Amino acid sequence: GQQVMQIPQYQHVQEGEDxxxxxxxxxxLSNIQWYKQRPGGHPVFLIQLVKSGEVKKQKRLTFQFGEAxxxxxxxxxATQTTDVGTYFCRVYNYGQNFVFGPGTRLSVLP
Amino acid sequence: xxxxxxxxxxxxxxxxxxxxxxCNPISGHATLYWYQxxxxxxxxxxxxFQNNGVVDDSQLPKDRFSAxxxxxxxxTLKIQPAKLEDSAVYLCAxxxxxxxxxxxxxxxTRLSIL
Numbered sequence: 001g002q003q004v005m006q007i008p009q010y011q012h013v014q015e016g017e018d019x020x021x022x023x024x025x026x027x028x029l030s031n032i033q034w035y036k037q038r039p040g041g042h043p044v045f046l047i048q049l050v051k052s053g054e055v056k057k058q059k060r061l062t063f064q065f066g067e068a069x070x071x072x073x074x075x076x077x078a079t080q081t082t083d084v085g086t087y088f089c090r091v092y093n094y095g096q097n098f099v100f101g102p103g104t105r106l107s108v109l110p
Numbered sequence: 111x112x113x114x115x116x117x118x119x120x121x122x123x124x125x126x127x128x129x130x131x132x133c134n135p136i137s138g139h140a141t142l143y144w145y146q147x148x149x150x151x152x153x154x155x156x157x158x159f160q161n162n163g164v165v166d167d168s169q170l171p172k173d174r175f176s177a178x179x180x181x182x183x184x185x186t187l188k189i190q191p192a193k194l195e196d197s198a199v200y201l202c203a204x205x206x207x208x209x210x211x212x213x214x215x216x217x218x219t220r221l222s223i224l
Contacts, residue, residue: 031210042201042215043153088152092210097166100152 003027004091006101014109019076021104023089032072033090034063037103043088046074079108112136114216116202122222128190131219134183135204141165143213144177144187145201153201159185160207189221197223 003026013019023032031050035043047056049065049072056063062075076083086103093099115134123129135142140161145153156175158165162182170177174193179185189196199218205211 033212035213042217043203043213045212045214048210048212090213097155097158098210100154102152 004089004099004101006089006104008104009102010105010107012107012109013079015081016078019079019083019106021074021087022071023073023091023101024071025091025093027070027093029069030092030094032065032092034072034074035088035090036085037088038085041085079106081108081110084108114202114204114214116216116219118219119217120220122224123192124224125194126191128188129192129221131187131200131202133185133187133202133216135202136214138206139204139214140182140207141205141211142179142185143203144185145203147199147201147218149198156187192223194223197221
């Protein structure tokens with residue numbers, strides 16, 4: 001079956017530091033979505049990537065889809081306390097269904 | 111635009127009891143999903159509806175879980191009888207016609223089994 005990993009599982013950063021999480025798949029992906037879930041909240045859609053090598057930016061967040069469409073990254077520049085939460089990738093494999101990754105939990109120390 | 115509505119927000123029951131959750135998706139969203147999210151894990155798809163038809167229920171424990179979406183709008187998820195390992199947050203999400211559209215989640219129901 002489809003294997004989805006997210007690295008790291010946890011990350012603690014000082015406010016102002018950068019943060020990157022990676023989503024890796026064992027198979028080629030059709031597209032990938034990123035979601036953020038605040039503590040006690042529900043997942044909220046951030047972005048969708050479809051094309052090989054695609055890069056999208058949302059203010060301090062940069063999303064990238066790997067050239068081989070097997071991995072993706074989310075990079076946050078100069079983290080703020082509002083960035084705290086768990087970041088999930090949701091991947092779609094050709095012919096299969098969407099699967100959520102296990103998530104990366106980000107803590108930001110003020 | 112009103113979001114995905116779920117009720118109740120919290121439920122505490124004893125093992126072997128029954129429980130039901132309700133979800134009303136965003137108006138016009140044909141696809142509805144039920145997820146189980148255990149603490150510290152990503153959401154796990156239980157069932158996906160397209161209008162009132164089931165698209166994927168491969169991970170639904172059918173001996174105890176059931177779900178329906180009779181009129182293609184709101185949906186109910188039932189557990190009967192509940193087990194201790196069913197303690198989790200049950201999230202409902204909806205999206206436009208096709209499943210690769212962004213999902214919009216409700217606040218979830220936090221279920222505790224004693």
